[in-house]
Amino acid sequence: MADALIPTVIADELHIVYRVNGAKTGKGSATAALSRIIKRGEERGVRKVHAVRGVSFTAYRGEAIGLIGSNGSGKSTLLRAIAGLLPAEKGKVYTDGQPSLLGVNAALMNDLTGERNVILGGLAMGMPREQIRERYQEIVDFSGINEKGDFITLPMRTYSSGMAARLRFSIAAAKDHDVLMIDEALATGDRAFQKRSEARIRELRKEAGTVFLVSHNNKSIRDTCDRVLWLERGELRMDGPTEEVLKEYEKFTGK
Amino acid sequence: MSDRPSPDDGLTAAELAAKYGLAVSGARPGLVEYVRQMWGRRHFILAFSQAKLTAQYSQAKLGQLWQVATPLLNALVYFLIFGLILNADRGMSREVYIPFLVTGVFVFTFTQSSVMAGVRAISGNLGLVRALHFPRASLPISFALQQLQQLLFSMIVLFCVAVGFGSYPRLSWLLIVPVLVLQFLFNTGLALVFARMGAKTPDLAQLMPFVMRTWMYASGVMFSIPVMLEKHPAWIADILQWNPAAIYMDLMRFALIDGYGSENLPPHVWAVAAGWAALVAFGGFVYFWKAEERYGRG
Numbered sequence: 389m390a391d392a393l394i395p396t397v398i399a400d401e402l403h404i405v406y407r408v409n410g411a412k413t414g415k416g417s418a419t420a421a422l423s424r425i426i427k428r429g430e431e432r433g434v435r436k437v438h439a440v441r442g443v444s445f446t447a448y449r450g451e452a453i454g455l456i457g458s459n460g461s462g463k464s465t466l467l468r469a470i471a472g473l474l475p476a477e478k479g480k481v482y483t484d485g486q487p488s489l490l491g492v493n494a495a496l497m498n499d500l501t502g503e504r505n506v507i508l509g510g511l512a513m514g515m516p517r518e519q520i521r522e523r524y525q526e527i528v529d530f531s532g533i534n535e536k537g538d539f540i541t542l543p544m545r546t547y548s549s550g551m552a553a554r555l556r557f558s559i560a561a562a563k564d565h566d567v568l569m570i571d572e573a574l575a576t577g578d579r580a581f582q583k584r585s586e587a588r589i590r591e592l593r594k595e596a597g598t599v600f601l602v603s604h605n606n607k608s609i610r611d612t613c614d615r616v617l618w619l620e621r622g623e624l625r626m627d628g629p630t631e632e633v634l635k636e637y638e639k640f641t642g643k
Numbered sequence: 644m645s646d647r648p649s650p651d652d653g654l655t656a657a658e659l660a661a662k663y664g665l666a667v668s669g670a671r672p673g674l675v676e677y678v679r680q681m682w683g684r685r686h687f688i689l690a691f692s693q694a695k696l697t698a699q700y701s702q703a704k705l706g707q708l709w710q711v712a713t714p715l716l717n718a719l720v721y722f723l724i725f726g727l728i729l730n731a732d733r734g735m736s737r738e739v740y741i742p743f744l745v746t747g748v749f750v751f752t753f754t755q756s757s758v759m760a761g762v763r764a765i766s767g768n769l770g771l772v773r774a775l776h777f778p779r780a781s782l783p784i785s786f787a788l789q790q791l792q793q794l795l796f797s798m799i800v801l802f803c804v805a806v807g808f809g810s811y812p813r814l815s816w817l818l819i820v821p822v823l824v825l826q827f828l829f830n831t832g833l834a835l836v837f838a839r840m841g842a843k844t845p846d847l848a849q850l851m852p853f854v855m856r857t858w859m860y861a862s863g864v865m866f867s868i869p870v871m872l873e874k875h876p877a878w879i880a881d882i883l884q885w886n887p888a889a890i891y892m893d894l895m896r897f898a899l900i901d902g903y904g905s906e907n908l909p910p911h912v913w914a915v916a917a918g919w920a921a922l923v924a925f926g927g928f929v930y931f932w933k934a935e936e937r938y939g940r941g
Contacts, residue, residue, distance in 0.1 A: 394663060395659060395660075395663050395665065396665075397665075398656050398659060398660050398665060399656075400655075400656035400657065400660075401656075444656070446656075446659065468773055469668070469669075470668060471668065471669075471776065472668035472669025472670075472776065473669065473772070473773050473774065473775075473776065473939055474669075474773065474939055475669060475936055475937050475939065476669075480656070480657070480667055481667065481668040481669070482656065482657075482659075482660035482665035482666065482667055482668065483665055483666065483668040484663065484664070484665050484666075486776055487668065488775075488776060489774060489775070493770075493774065494768075494770035494771040494773070494774040494775065495691075495771055495774070495775060497694055497695075497698045499697070499698035499701040499702065500694055500697065500698055500701070504694060504697075507690060508687075508690050508691065508694050511684075511686050511687035511690050511691075512687055512691070512771075512775055512777065513775060514683075514684070514687075514775075514776070514777065517686050543701060
């Protein structure tokens with residue numbers, strides 16, 4: 389780690405609230421919704437889910453930070469808020485440059501060929517066209533899609549789920565990032581592919597300023613991270629060096 | 644980390660952020676910066692619209708042939724009902740009425756489908772909005788562009804219909820280009836407006852088909868407005884004729900059909916067409932941009 393601490397991500401009393409339409413059932417919910425739409429007042433018919441409650445931390449350049457916590461504790465939501473993809477209800481996130489999530493699934497279309505999806509996914513992540521053209525072969529080779537024949541020219545819906553996951557990861561990992569966030573991306577594909585992706589993640593880490601990793605696998609957190617944030621019910625329960633936090637966490641989960 | 648002494652101790656988060664030049668994540672950029680970002684994403688916008696267009700028919704056996712077959716079948720149905728059964732062609736010869744009708748249907752469908760795609764542009768792509776970072780206006784604009792490409796396929800059918808009923812290519816066909824540009828701008832503006840409203844109230848997707856159908860019948864898609872409203876006060880016909888959908892339809896008919904002369908157009912029609920396009924495109928863009936940082940919630 390560099391001697392001078394240069395912050396890259398600062399979260400300041402961050403609150404994230406999801407609003408869910410139509411989660412309430414029972415009498416009068418439709419009319420309540422109607423009056424809500426007309427009056428634009430306080431949203432009574434809508435269920436609110438308070439996913440992140442007042443989280444504050446500062447991340448510095450060169451850090452690899454693991455995010456742990458049980459399912460539904462707000463880890464992925466926190467990542468999305470850092471990336472600026474979910475608006476904050478209260479509080480603020482300050483970042484250096486544009487943090488990006490490692491993931492491109494939503495931009496890909498199953499009815500298109502793998503070939504076109506590589507280009508579409510790259511463009512969706514904001515890569516310039518020349519760069520995509522340059523790295524195209526690299527992406528295809530990395531995914532190993534063409535190892536068993538010319539599959540890249542077939543529509544993605546014909547792929548097995550493992551093949552599709554491999555292509556998605558390969559596309560997502562093709563871009564360079566300042567602040568990189570990885571949401572349990574490692575668990576896809578066969579053993580050989582997992583090895584290759586772990587190596588690629590390490591490479592990305594070297595290039596990126598700061599890395600966030602969400603994982604339920606304590607081993608991969610230990611391998612990659614030097615600091616851990618532990619979230620529970622949307623609150624920051626612990627923030628410190630990996631070993632310390634993991635020890636407490638393992639006690640908590642009863643391992 | 645935090646127990647290491649540092650000159651930054653005691654600074655609040657905001658001061659610390661200011662010191663190192665960090666910016667608020669997900670904040671709305673200024674309008675000029677936003678336009679610059681959009682320009683940077685132009686390849687994505689185009690690729691996304693083409694991908695959507697291709698994906699539409701990729702499971703069909705006839706594949707991309709449906710791009711042309713769908714509008715053709717549409718035209719046939721309208722011809723059957725309004726041309727043969729209802730005889731809505733008052734005051735027009737068959738040579739004029741059939742291209743008149745088909746032009747109306749295609750041009751209105753362009754606006755209609757742009758609005759419908761706009762309503763779902765954000766609310767139907769929340770996964771994308773929540774996963775990747777790009778100016779959100781890319782989505783509605785991309786959907787409007789997809790509809791434009793769809794219309795270009797329909798134009799092939801339209802040209803055949805025009806020629807089949809005795810309107811041969813002539814110089815005025817060139818006017819189709821400016822009409823399409825203006826209508827595309829207008830549609831994009833509408834798509835942006837409805838994308839923002841649809842993001843907040845997804846119920847619009849259920850409501851809009853009825854609004855659009857009412858608009859269609861009021862715009863003279865299958866009849867001539869002045870002829871149909873002869874017995875009513877003139878101002879009703881005037882209002883209907885000045886509405887943007889009617890304006891773009893009439894201009895397209897004027898450009899394409901031999902027997903549909905300028906006597907069918909309201910005065911200052913080009914100025915009105917351009918005015919609607921500029922007003923709605925610019926207003927829609929600003930209106931959409933105003934909520935940029937809020938898309939993706941809920």
